[in-house]
Amino acid sequence: MQELLTSLPAAVAYLSGPDLIIDFANEACFQLTGDRDLLGQPLAKAFPELADRMDMLHQIMKSGETVHGNEATVRFSRTEPAK
Numbered sequence: 001m002q003e004l005l006t007s008l009p010a011a012v013a014y015l016s017g018p019d020l021i022i023d024f025a026n027e028a029c030f031q032l033t034g035d036r037d038l039l040g041q042p043l044a045k046a047f048p049e050l051a052d053r054m055d056m057l058h059q060i061m062k063s064g065e066t067v068h069g070n071e072a073t074v075r076f077s078r079t080e081p082a083k
Contacts (some may be wrong), residue, residue: 005026009028012026019043046061047076
């Protein structure tokens with residue numbers, strides 16, 4: 001499975017646990033995000049740009065319910081966010 005995900009041209013990451021830890025990211029994901037240290041990081045720490053969406057992501061994880069939407073614009077910096 002990892003070989004398949006690694007070869008995809010789209011950015012893909014695998015998240016685990018209640019803190020949404022980034023366990024895997026493919027090359028396209030690293031190209032999108034630049035110099036960020038992703039692996040082993042909670043999603044909220046790796047991508048502070050998603051801070052306003054974290055409550056929604058946690059609700060989806062808790063309820064398992066599908067969420068529908070049309071668009072969600074997020075702008076990523078290609079460098080490590082300020083800490």
